[in-house]
Amino acid sequence: MKPLILVTNDDGITAPGIRALIEVVNEFGEVVVVAPDSPQSGMGHAVTVNSTLYLDEVKIDDGPQKEYKSNGTPVDCVKMAISELMERKPDLIVSGINHGSNAAINVVYSGTMSAAVEGSIQGIPSIGFSLMDYRWDADFEAAKFYVRKIVKYALENHIPKGIALNVNIPKLPLDKIKGIKVGRQAKSNWEEEYDKRVNPHGRTYYWLTGKFVNYDDGKDTDLYALENNYVSVVPIQHDLTAHHFLDEFKGL
Numbered sequence: 001m002k003p004l005i006l007v008t009n010d011d012g013i014t015a016p017g018i019r020a021l022i023e024v025v026n027e028f029g030e031v032v033v034v035a036p037d038s039p040q041s042g043m044g045h046a047v048t049v050n051s052t053l054y055l056d057e058v059k060i061d062d063g064p065q066k067e068y069k070s071n072g073t074p075v076d077c078v079k080m081a082i083s084e085l086m087e088r089k090p091d092l093i094v095s096g097i098n099h100g101s102n103a104a105i106n107v108v109y110s111g112t113m114s115a116a117v118e119g120s121i122q123g124i125p126s127i128g129f130s131l132m133d134y135r136w137d138a139d140f141e142a143a144k145f146y147v148r149k150i151v152k153y154a155l156e157n158h159i160p161k162g163i164a165l166n167v168n169i170p171k172l173p174l175d176k177i178k179g180i181k182v183g184r185q186a187k188s189n190w191e192e193e194y195d196k197r198v199n200p201h202g203r204t205y206y207w208l209t210g211k212f213v214n215y216d217d218g219k220d221t222d223l224y225a226l227e228n229n230y231v232s233v234v235p236i237q238h239d240l241t242a243h244h245f246l247d248e249f250k251g252l
Contacts, residue, residue: 010111096129
Protein backbone atom coordinates (compact mmCIF):
# COMPACT_ATOMS: atom_id res chain seq x y z
CA MET A 1 0.00 0.00 0.00
CA LYS A 2 1.31 3.43 -0.92
CA PRO A 3 2.00 5.85 1.94
CA LEU A 4 -0.82 8.31 2.57
CA ILE A 5 0.54 11.85 2.84
CA LEU A 6 -1.33 14.94 4.06
CA VAL A 7 -0.09 18.33 2.81
CA THR A 8 -0.96 21.71 4.31
CA ASN A 9 0.57 25.17 4.80
CA ASP A 10 -0.13 28.65 6.14
CA ASP A 11 0.47 30.72 2.99
CA GLY A 12 -2.70 29.47 1.30
CA ILE A 13 -3.45 26.64 -1.07
CA THR A 14 -2.35 28.52 -4.21
CA ALA A 15 1.04 29.62 -2.82
CA PRO A 16 4.03 28.54 -4.94
CA GLY A 17 5.61 26.90 -1.89
CA ILE A 18 2.82 24.38 -1.33
CA ARG A 19 2.60 23.70 -5.06
CA ALA A 20 6.31 22.78 -5.03
CA LEU A 21 5.80 20.57 -1.97
CA ILE A 22 2.86 18.75 -3.58
CA GLU A 23 4.93 18.10 -6.70
CA VAL A 24 7.62 16.38 -4.65
CA VAL A 25 5.45 14.28 -2.34
CA ASN A 26 3.37 13.00 -5.25
CA GLU A 27 6.48 10.91 -6.01
CA PHE A 28 6.11 9.05 -2.71
CA GLY A 29 2.48 8.10 -2.29
CA GLU A 30 -1.19 9.02 -2.26
CA VAL A 31 -1.51 12.73 -1.50
CA VAL A 32 -4.35 14.67 0.09
CA VAL A 33 -4.06 18.44 0.39
CA VAL A 34 -6.06 20.42 2.93
CA ALA A 35 -4.91 24.01 3.18
CA PRO A 36 -6.24 27.49 3.98
CA ASP A 37 -8.05 29.38 1.25
CA SER A 38 -6.08 32.54 2.15
CA PRO A 39 -2.81 33.37 3.98
CA GLN A 40 -2.71 32.38 7.66
CA SER A 41 0.87 33.31 8.57
CA GLY A 42 1.56 33.96 12.25
CA MET A 43 -1.53 32.08 13.41
CA GLY A 44 0.50 29.70 15.57
CA HIS A 45 -1.62 26.88 17.01
CA ALA A 46 -4.90 28.78 16.68
CA VAL A 47 -8.11 26.81 16.16
CA THR A 48 -11.51 28.12 15.10
CA VAL A 49 -14.12 27.95 17.88
CA ASN A 50 -16.40 30.95 17.34
CA SER A 51 -17.33 30.62 13.68
CA THR A 52 -18.20 27.92 11.17
CA LEU A 53 -15.67 26.04 9.10
CA TYR A 54 -15.94 24.99 5.46
CA LEU A 55 -14.16 22.49 3.24
CA ASP A 56 -14.41 22.77 -0.53
CA GLU A 57 -12.84 20.35 -2.99
CA VAL A 58 -10.78 22.18 -5.60
CA LYS A 59 -8.70 21.35 -8.66
CA ILE A 60 -5.71 23.65 -9.04
CA ASP A 61 -3.33 21.70 -11.27
CA ASP A 62 -3.17 18.43 -13.20
CA GLY A 63 -1.56 16.41 -10.42
CA PRO A 64 -3.08 13.20 -9.02
CA GLN A 65 -3.61 14.63 -5.53
CA LYS A 66 -7.00 15.34 -3.98
CA GLU A 67 -7.27 18.93 -2.77
CA TYR A 68 -9.52 20.83 -0.40
CA LYS A 69 -9.45 24.46 0.68
CA SER A 70 -10.72 25.64 4.05
CA ASN A 71 -11.49 28.96 5.67
CA GLY A 72 -9.80 27.66 8.82
CA THR A 73 -6.31 27.90 10.25
CA PRO A 74 -3.50 25.46 9.42
CA VAL A 75 -4.28 23.49 12.59
CA ASP A 76 -7.97 23.42 11.65
CA CYS A 77 -6.93 21.97 8.29
CA VAL A 78 -5.01 19.12 9.91
CA LYS A 79 -7.76 18.35 12.39
CA MET A 80 -10.52 18.34 9.76
CA ALA A 81 -8.47 16.31 7.29
CA ILE A 82 -7.94 13.55 9.84
CA SER A 83 -11.42 13.65 11.36
CA GLU A 84 -13.60 14.29 8.32
CA LEU A 85 -11.83 13.45 5.08
CA MET A 86 -9.31 10.67 5.38
CA GLU A 87 -10.36 7.06 5.75
CA ARG A 88 -7.20 6.31 7.74
CA LYS A 89 -4.57 8.35 9.51
CA PRO A 90 -1.89 9.62 7.16
CA ASP A 91 1.53 8.02 7.27
CA LEU A 92 3.14 11.45 7.04
CA ILE A 93 2.10 15.11 7.34
CA VAL A 94 4.13 17.76 5.55
CA SER A 95 3.56 21.49 5.91
CA GLY A 96 4.99 24.27 3.73
CA ILE A 97 7.06 25.06 1.86
CA ASN A 98 6.78 28.31 3.83
CA HIS A 99 7.82 31.56 2.20
CA GLY A 100 10.28 32.77 4.85
CA SER A 101 12.09 31.60 7.96
CA ASN A 102 10.64 29.48 10.73
CA ALA A 103 13.99 29.08 12.48
CA ALA A 104 14.68 29.95 16.12
CA ILE A 105 11.84 31.79 17.94
CA ASN A 106 9.79 31.99 14.73
CA VAL A 107 8.69 28.39 15.31
CA VAL A 108 6.48 29.60 18.19
CA TYR A 109 4.41 31.88 15.96
CA SER A 110 4.40 29.81 12.78
CA GLY A 111 1.20 28.42 11.33
CA THR A 112 3.33 26.17 9.13
CA MET A 113 5.04 24.59 12.10
CA SER A 114 1.89 24.46 14.25
CA ALA A 115 0.27 22.29 11.58
CA ALA A 116 3.23 19.91 11.84
CA VAL A 117 3.09 19.99 15.64
CA GLU A 118 -0.63 19.14 15.51
CA GLY A 119 0.28 16.08 13.47
CA SER A 120 2.86 15.04 16.06
CA ILE A 121 0.27 15.48 18.83
CA GLN A 122 -1.87 12.94 17.00
CA GLY A 123 1.07 10.53 16.76
CA ILE A 124 1.71 11.10 13.05
CA PRO A 125 5.23 11.72 11.69
CA SER A 126 5.22 15.38 10.66
CA ILE A 127 7.60 17.82 9.00
CA GLY A 128 7.43 21.57 8.43
CA PHE A 129 9.49 22.98 5.54
CA SER A 130 10.50 26.63 5.15
CA LEU A 131 12.64 28.48 2.61
CA MET A 132 14.54 31.56 3.77
CA ASP A 133 12.99 33.66 1.00
CA TYR A 134 9.85 35.72 1.57
CA ARG A 135 9.28 36.49 -2.10
CA TRP A 136 6.16 35.05 -3.71
CA ASP A 137 8.23 34.17 -6.80
CA ALA A 138 11.00 32.47 -4.79
CA ASP A 139 13.05 29.74 -6.49
CA PHE A 140 12.08 26.42 -4.86
CA GLU A 141 14.36 24.11 -6.87
CA ALA A 142 16.97 23.63 -4.14
CA ALA A 143 14.21 23.32 -1.54
CA LYS A 144 12.56 20.53 -3.55
CA PHE A 145 15.82 18.57 -3.60
CA TYR A 146 16.02 18.62 0.21
CA VAL A 147 12.30 18.01 0.68
CA ARG A 148 12.70 14.89 -1.43
CA LYS A 149 15.71 13.74 0.61
CA ILE A 150 14.08 14.35 4.02
CA VAL A 151 10.67 12.90 3.09
CA LYS A 152 12.38 9.76 1.81
CA TYR A 153 14.29 9.47 5.09
CA ALA A 154 11.14 10.01 7.17
CA LEU A 155 9.14 7.37 5.32
CA GLU A 156 11.94 4.81 5.53
CA ASN A 157 13.12 5.48 9.09
CA HIS A 158 10.03 6.76 10.92
CA ILE A 159 10.04 9.92 13.03
CA PRO A 160 9.44 9.04 16.72
CA LYS A 161 5.93 9.68 18.04
CA GLY A 162 5.47 13.14 19.48
CA ILE A 163 8.28 14.65 17.41
CA ALA A 164 8.00 17.01 14.46
CA LEU A 165 10.89 18.18 12.30
CA ASN A 166 11.43 21.89 11.69
CA VAL A 167 13.33 22.16 8.41
CA ASN A 168 14.69 25.49 7.19
CA ILE A 169 16.43 25.83 3.85
CA PRO A 170 18.81 28.69 3.00
CA LYS A 171 18.12 31.01 0.09
CA LEU A 172 20.85 29.59 -2.12
CA PRO A 173 21.27 27.64 -5.36
CA LEU A 174 21.52 23.90 -4.84
CA ASP A 175 25.26 23.80 -5.56
CA LYS A 176 25.92 26.37 -2.82
CA ILE A 177 24.16 24.40 -0.04
CA LYS A 178 26.67 22.29 1.89
CA GLY A 179 24.24 19.68 3.21
CA ILE A 180 22.09 19.14 6.31
CA LYS A 181 22.85 19.96 9.96
CA VAL A 182 20.66 18.66 12.77
CA GLY A 183 20.73 20.98 15.78
CA ARG A 184 18.81 22.91 18.37
CA GLN A 185 16.64 26.00 18.24
CA ALA A 186 18.72 29.15 18.69
CA LYS A 187 17.91 31.50 21.58
CA SER A 188 16.49 34.59 19.92
CA ASN A 189 13.59 37.03 19.98
CA TRP A 190 11.81 39.75 18.11
CA GLU A 191 12.24 43.23 19.59
CA GLU A 192 8.86 44.60 18.59
CA GLU A 193 7.91 48.16 17.92
CA TYR A 194 4.54 49.53 16.90
CA ASP A 195 4.23 52.23 14.29
CA LYS A 196 1.45 54.39 15.70
CA ARG A 197 -0.67 56.34 13.23
CA VAL A 198 -4.03 58.12 13.03
CA ASN A 199 -6.53 57.45 10.25
CA PRO A 200 -8.53 60.18 8.46
CA HIS A 201 -11.38 59.66 10.95
CA GLY A 202 -9.10 60.44 13.89
CA ARG A 203 -8.83 56.88 15.15
CA THR A 204 -5.41 55.64 16.27
CA TYR A 205 -4.09 52.45 14.70
CA TYR A 206 -0.84 50.47 14.81
CA TRP A 207 1.43 48.54 12.45
CA LEU A 208 3.66 45.88 14.03
CA THR A 209 7.34 46.35 13.20
CA GLY A 210 10.58 45.35 14.89
CA LYS A 211 13.84 43.51 14.42
CA PHE A 212 14.99 39.94 14.90
CA VAL A 213 17.80 39.47 17.44
CA ASN A 214 19.94 36.35 17.83
CA TYR A 215 21.26 35.96 21.39
CA ASP A 216 22.96 32.64 20.70
CA ASP A 217 26.54 32.18 19.51
CA GLY A 218 26.41 28.38 19.66
CA LYS A 219 27.61 26.38 16.70
CA ASP A 220 24.92 23.71 17.15
CA THR A 221 21.92 25.93 16.39
CA ASP A 222 19.58 26.28 13.45
CA LEU A 223 20.71 29.87 12.83
CA TYR A 224 24.38 28.85 12.75
CA ALA A 225 23.60 26.12 10.23
CA LEU A 226 21.68 28.49 7.98
CA GLU A 227 24.30 31.24 8.21
CA ASN A 228 26.89 28.69 7.11
CA ASN A 229 24.91 27.48 4.10
CA TYR A 230 23.42 24.30 5.55
CA VAL A 231 19.82 23.11 5.67
CA SER A 232 18.77 23.17 9.33
CA VAL A 233 16.74 20.35 10.90
CA VAL A 234 15.48 20.77 14.48
CA PRO A 235 13.40 18.02 16.15
CA ILE A 236 10.68 19.71 18.22
CA GLN A 237 7.94 18.53 20.59
CA HIS A 238 4.70 19.85 22.02
CA ASP A 239 5.58 19.00 25.63
CA LEU A 240 6.39 22.45 27.10
CA THR A 241 7.39 21.12 30.52
CA ALA A 242 10.76 22.47 31.74
CA HIS A 243 11.84 19.04 32.96
CA HIS A 244 15.29 20.24 34.07
CA PHE A 245 13.66 22.63 36.57
CA LEU A 246 11.09 20.31 38.15
CA ASP A 247 13.22 19.76 41.25
CA GLU A 248 13.51 23.53 41.78
CA PHE A 249 9.83 23.73 42.73
CA LYS A 250 9.45 20.70 44.97
CA GLY A 251 9.24 22.95 48.01
CA LEU A 252 5.99 24.56 46.91
